[in-house]
Amino acid sequence: MNRQDYLNRLQLTLEASDFGPVEEAISYFNEILEDRIQEEGMDEEAAIATMESPEEVARKLVHSKSSAAADPAPEPAPADEPFISGVRIINARAEQVRKIIIKDRNMRLKIRGWSREDIELQHPETERIRYDFSLQDGEMALIRQPMEFSFNLLLFKNSDPSMREVNLFVPYELAAEMDLRTSNGRLDAKNFALWGKASFITSNAKMDVENVGAKDLLIKGSNGAIDLEKIQSKHSLTVTSSNGKIKAEKIHAPDAVTLSTSNARITVEDVDTAVLQMGTSNGRIEGKLPGRRSDYSIVSGTSNGKNNLPRQQQGGSKSLSAKTSNGRIEVNFREGD
Secondary structure, three states: OOHHHHHHHHHHHHHHOOOOOHHHHHHHHHHHHHHHHHOOOOOHHHHHHOOOOHHHHHHHHHHHHHHHHHOOOOOOOOOOOOOOOEEEEEEEEHHHOOEEEEEOOOOEEEEEEEOOOEEEEEEEEOOOOOEEEEEEOOEEEEEEOOOOOOOOHHHHOOOOHHHOEEEEEEEOEEOOEEEEEOOOOOEEEEEEEEOOOEEEEOOOOOEEEEEEEEOOEEEEOOOOOEEEEEEEEOOEEEEEOOOOOEEEEEEEOOOEEEEEOOOOOEEEEEEEOOEEEEEOOOOOEEEEEOOOHHHEEEEEEOOOOOEOOOOEEOOOOEEEEEEOOOOOEEEEEOOOO
């Protein structure tokens, strides 16, 4: 049984039992499985093997709900610092930070450049969503805590969309690196330049990166489109995806640009680089490149589709590779053939 089968069975059983917060429960148990896959390195079957059957989980949830309705809630124990849900705001001086790390899941990430000289990080925190934050030796890190397994119905509260986003604001130019990762959430980065390298990674969601610069750029996604515009890399840009289209416009990366996906198309326009590699399957490759065709040494190939590029061409100062299957290749050049 895979994860989706498990969650579908759980959902059907809960709906048949007239359990109230079904959507919240499914989201909660999806996070539990995601933790065991991502944090503990299990595959889906191993993660599901650690769980009780969907029917048993549903039975315990229904029992927990019935018990909560029958018994009045006990008075909470006094605490010196009671937990309060809300958005936490953290500020740091830019000169303190040489690397920014965010490791999250089921959360949107939005990164923006601004005119201020400091860095601001905004993240939600609830009984269910907790983070570890640190700023030490130039490394600023926000790491999502693993979820603990529980049948506590309080954990199903707080589906407010405003509590599903992490915001990072940085100076337009920052002498630092970035390593930003999430899953099942959109990643949106705009209007800043880094002195160091950058990695942007998500899954099952769209990624937008616009007007961003870095020493080197790595962008990875799956099951969602990747849109890139006005990207400046001192050396290289690597973009990999699966089941998601890649669109790259106004790209400058002198050493190399690699665009790789599957079951989706690749579209390029004005990609300036010495080595351009594009590969997909069951999708077309199209676009317009700077210069003339004769500027490029070309290797191209497709099956079950038209191809306007030569299969092989030597003598160009730049390198172009375009390969797909079950899709056409139509790449043109600004200054003609």
